[in-house]
Amino acid sequence: MKVLPIFLLLFYMALDGLHAKELPSNGNDEVIFPITELQIYADERGFVNFSDVLNGEVEFVISEDFQPKDYSVDSYYWIRFPLHLNNIESKQWLIEFYDQTIDVIEAYIPTLDGSYKKITMGDHYPFYQKSFDHKNFEIQIDPKLHGEIVYYFRVKSHTYADIRIAVRSINRFIEYSLFEYFLYGLFYGMIFIIILYNLLMFIAIREVKYLYYTFYIFSVGLYATCVDGIAYQYLWPNSPQWNQIAHGVFLFSLIFWAMVFGHRFLNVKNSAPRLHKAIWAVIFARVLLFIYAIVFDNSLFEYRNIEILPLSLIFYTGVYVLVRGYRPARFFVMAYGLLFLGFLIKALLNISVIPFSIVSYYSLHICFLMEMLFLSYALSDRVRILKSNRDRAMQRIILQHKENVKLKDKVNRELERLVDKRTTEIQEKNIMLEEANQKLNQQTAEISKINSILDLDNWKLKNNIKEILQDRLINKNLTLEEFNKIFPDEVSCFRFLDRLKWENGYSCSKCANTKYNDGQQKYSRRCTRCGYDESVTSNTVFHKIKFPIEKAFYILYLTNNRQNKYTLDELSEMLSLRRNTVWNFKKKIEQAFSDKEDSHLIITDLFSYHINKKVS
Template identity: 25%
Template structure:
């Protein structure tokens, strides 16, 4: 009887132990569904289990059996606990039904610390806090390489922790398929970043050519935006600072604040917010400065910063930086949107509308990426949209910027045409005025000249018949003659200045014109003690108006003679180029002062008024040259003196 009782107790204990074991297995291996692996990406979440460790103190041995700390099923589409300081364990069992044994376990959202256990040995370690070279899988994402023979199955545990958002959605790949997928993804990223970089370089060249500030701000904005995205996707960590994992994480918010600052500055310049609304412009400028300050604070407060004392002092500030940064980002978004809408509703504001569309595309892409980071949508669906949105935004902004510059150029050309028309009208009015003055002054001038000539004849007759009238009368006559000659010279120059361009173009031998001008000025050159050095190359036939280039030469030669009252050297050169012929007259006088070079060709401006200069000779020369489609400039001659250079276009007969 007693023996049966003992046997009955033993049987009962065996049954109880079996029940407990079955219960344990029900929560453990017996209840763990198997994910059969196939080619491509294999989602593990539908058959995975999760365990939260709030204190982060559980060991692998404690969670392995799943009795004291039971796992719960993971959401089939994965799940995100949001911002959490807890440690999360994942457990999943896979069966390798592929033909390869090398597999990759991929985690989402790059946890700071990640460990993979297979139950047979020490764990594999990875995470964003490790240097890039310490990762077992050399990729921007957190991944582990495991070996599982075809046809076999095994249970794996993953321990992960992060101070940022965590997304629990593990996947497993055959390694070949993993790298093929990453290559395609990198190609997509490279295209997006290449578009941004290419447009930045293109607009940088445009800035160097135009010196328009909007181009430079666009370049800086796109470069910081590209860097921020490559930092977010860990490419900067992989290629720029692989040995500084902490800075790789801290550089993301630093660059994001720089994106805010440069985006605000570009929007202000592109939309011309200052002219539209000074208050809105002030607010945008203040937010840009605030973003720069936040970037500096975040950089100084990073744990591996050079100024550890400053980092400790700024530690309380760092705790509120995410909140402050979110507020600045929201305010910047609102202000840029308000400025864009305010400009877009104006008539003819096509560029502002394109800007608004580009800004909306960037915001939509960023919003989708934020939803992915918060776990609202899958990361693989959200983050590519941010890259694509940035590339589209860069293209649209570049087109809008080009259109804006074209519009500004058209407005500038219109203003120049209006100014030219106004100048032409003033010149025409001056022409009529001077013509009337010349007519009114010309008649009495002719009478006065005739009387002066008669006086000279009578003085000569008196000299022949009797002693002369005396030096005072002679001096008075010379004074009258000199004054009348000056008045006549002024009137002649005015007529030439206002009658330039009336004649038709004819074929002209420039070398012959030079020789004739020097021959006419020969007596003045000899009396002034000026020697001539002439260097004339073989020149093509030019199409000019009769006598006008001759007048330009005489004016420049006369101006050079007057600059050398004590004698000197006059050099005349002429050379042909591909599209122009250059004629230059140089002297060895005192030269032209820098402050006078911009005014030397203005009508009635002269530096020798005491010596009888009218200030019309070079003005007439410039007007003639400009109406021939050429240019005239003054520069310092070699050694000393001034050099006046005329550049005339070479025209064929059909281009007259």
């Protein structure tokens, strides 16, 4: 508090007379002065004190072209507010600051003795320091004061401060406050009802999108209470530090759940896979930025315009899905379009692109309300569409069932007619069969005797054929056509090598293990101990050949047969192979025979065994 000399006070009051603001008259109960009509001084360094102001060391000016973008968060703003008071006025008056987010307001109030009383307010201080239990900042005008007096205010805020001063009567203040809180009650009551409704829907049908929507609406409500100052008044009145970052925390929560709900509602994972990845990338980046802001730099919460990016992405996704034919996205696009519009208007208002008005100031609340209504209708519309699709499906099922019943009756009648006809035919044939059975019984005995004789002859014939084929295989050349009947394809050759190679049991060539599993190739075996995968052709003349193995078998057969009279050229032409290929394989066979003396007998015997198995 500072006491001034009477003559100094009268001097300044005289200077202010021409510019003093008159109290409302003619039945008016309020008048609002925007910053463009106020005398202000921007103290950029914060060195000016109240005595400097009273001594005339600063020059107050009226900036008629002042815009929100001109506001500097580093400056202290002094406001000189002259007011003409009529002592015969029976009403009581107060001065009010609308912006409840201002950090510090130092109000210098004139008193009856000519001195000034200092009152400190702001959201940097507990709520109980306010003169009135109201979300805004109010100062009551002493009804004993009269004439021209001057109020001084020193304002400092780390974010843009909407510096407007309203002078209104106590009756008008009570009237508009009650009406304003009544509207807030309707707004937050609708939010509460929507939350409760969607929570009950989630409990009833266990559809997770209702739970996401509940979290989103809850975040909308908390963010709106921070913007309105309701949260500071009722939820955390004694926590001014938390109040500084609460709006940023709940704005993040709002955007996060908006994207998660939109992603789930639009079924983006299936309808737009690329946008699915983009949405989750933006969510991840936004979460990292939130963690950094909450831990290291709380000032990042003031950059609210970045929320345009995730909102634009989810809005574009809704439009994209709608264009691709997803009907439930209709009202979703309308809802998020309104939300996007609300944030856009708020951002444009903060950078002074659009003028300040009641509608623009509360545009976000209006858009929130409209968006919640559209989203709620979108959820019910989606259920309606699903129900309509289900009903159409049920109608198709019923029609198909009726057609199936008609078809069934028609088929049954046709079957009954055919059964009657067939029964008559069967009865006639049964008579013929009884006569035939008598003849068959007589012939059965004769056939049994003949079968016994034929079985004996067949056994002798098979033995003769085996002997003949063995002789031909050992002593004579089989033609390629005859040989192909014995080994027609690769599988038969592999099967033959499998019997030949492991007829005495499997033994790993690396570690001698006798247990194995099936290998990757046909008839290969993998050792269970060392994992060596041994093919059926390894350690044989057929390993890594570059032509069909059945042709290699025939070359081995001819090489093994002493009566082979085919030249290399004839054999090459017969097998459709190059001459060098035939010559190299014959050389490989001869080398194998020279390494093992009894190879010739083994191959011959096994070929004969295979042919005998084929015949038998």
